[in-house]
Amino acid sequence: MVAGQRNFPSWLAALAAGILISAMLVGCTRAVGSGAGKLEVVGSFYPLAWAAEQVGGPQVHVLDLTPPGVEAHDTNLSARQVGQIDNANVVLILGYLGFQPQVEQAARQASGRVVQVAGGIHLRPSVERGLSADPHVWLDPVLMEQVTLTISRALVAADPSGKDGFEESAARVTAQLSALDSSYRSGLSGCRYTSFVTTHEAFGYLADQYGLGQIGIEGLTPEAEPSAAQLRTAESAIRQGRAAPAVFYEGTAEGERIGRSVAASVGVPALPLGTLEFDPAPGDYLSVMRANLAVLENGLQCR
Numbered sequence: 422m423v424a425g426q427r428n429f430p431s432w433l434a435a436l437a438a439g440i441l442i443s444a445m446l447v448g449c450t451r452a453v454g455s456g457a458g459k460l461e462v463v464g465s466f467y468p469l470a471w472a473a474e475q476v477g478g479p480q481v482h483v484l485d486l487t488p489p490g491v492e493a494h495d496t497n498l499s500a501r502q503v504g505q506i507d508n509a510n511v512v513l514i515l516g517y518l519g520f521q522p523q524v525e526q527a528a529r530q531a532s533g534r535v536v537q538v539a540g541g542i543h544l545r546p547s548v549e550r551g552l553s554a555d556p557h558v559w560l561d562p563v564l565m566e567q568v569t570l571t572i573s574r575a576l577v578a579a580d581p582s583g584k585d586g587f588e589e590s591a592a593r594v595t596a597q598l599s600a601l602d603s604s605y606r607s608g609l610s611g612c613r614y615t616s617f618v619t620t621h622e623a624f625g626y627l628a629d630q631y632g633l634g635q636i637g638i639e640g641l642t643p644e645a646e647p648s649a650a651q652l653r654t655a656e657s658a659i660r661q662g663r664a665a666p667a668v669f670y671e672g673t674a675e676g677e678r679i680g681r682s683v684a685a686s687v688g689v690p691a692l693p694l695g696t697l698e699f700d701p702a703p704g705d706y707l708s709v710m711r712a713n714l715a716v717l718e719n720g721l722q723c724r
């Protein structure tokens with residue numbers, strides 16, 4: 422009787438404690454991300470978010486930090502986005518290059534897995550203040566394959582249960598990128614011109630990959646106003662036939678303004694080349710890269 426009287430309340434207490442712990446666990450589970458058990462992935466700008474979506478499929482929720490119309494160099498973060506970086510399972514940045522300073526600073530504080538997707542890539546040098554290397558690796562399909570595989574490995578490490586699906590999707594994406602590389606290689610062989618003038622100097626890796634030369638007007642960071650010397654170099658390269666008779670400009674209002682102005686002063690057409698620094702919806706990475714190839718084949722007068 423006495424023992425029974427003591428046991429009954431402690432049994433109840435244990436039950437109550439069990440319910441409390443269950444409630445706390447449910448609370449914790451709900452606190453992680455919004456995507457109902459999905460891996461929360463933050464991409465610092467479009468190509469990284471695109472690759473993460475392609476590889477992760479329905480198992481991941483991807484947030485792209487760079488809004489439409491903003492060049493990735495200029496990504497500014499709201500307090501909410503800083504919190505999203507801090508709480509994500511995986512944060513994808515290009516590297517600590519000074520390319521996206523606010524994102525790189527927030528990534529240093531993040532509690533999840535921060536992945537520098539250009540980590541294994543030999544980067545072209547930069548002479549620009551605050552930028553330690555040329556960031557534009559995603560405009561080279563071959564380097565984009567490496568980026569995709571790095572992202573796939575990061576997703577597998579963060580969620581080993583998704584390994585087979587992630588690796589299968591990554592193989593599909595790298596096959597698409599490999600086909601894109603083949604199109605570039607054949608499309609850009611046998612062109613009348615092998616050098617081209619661009620406003621934003623974003624195509625150095627692409628030029629290196631396919632044996633071309635790029636003459637930038639604005640430099641690696643697009644908002645740098647071109648100097649008189651840069652304008653003279655670009656104009657004389659076109660006038661003397663050392664560069665293709667066209668000025669290629671990136672798809673922003675500022676890029677178009679500078680591109681059209683230089684093109685008009687030399688009397689050549691201004692042709693658009695997407696830099697993919699923000700979401701090109703309704704297009705995507707592959708459609709913009711294919712469009713760029715067609716524009717280059719036209720401008721460089723390829724067979």
Ligand SMILES: [Zn+2]
Binds near residue numbers: 557623642643696698
């Ligand atoms: Zn850029």
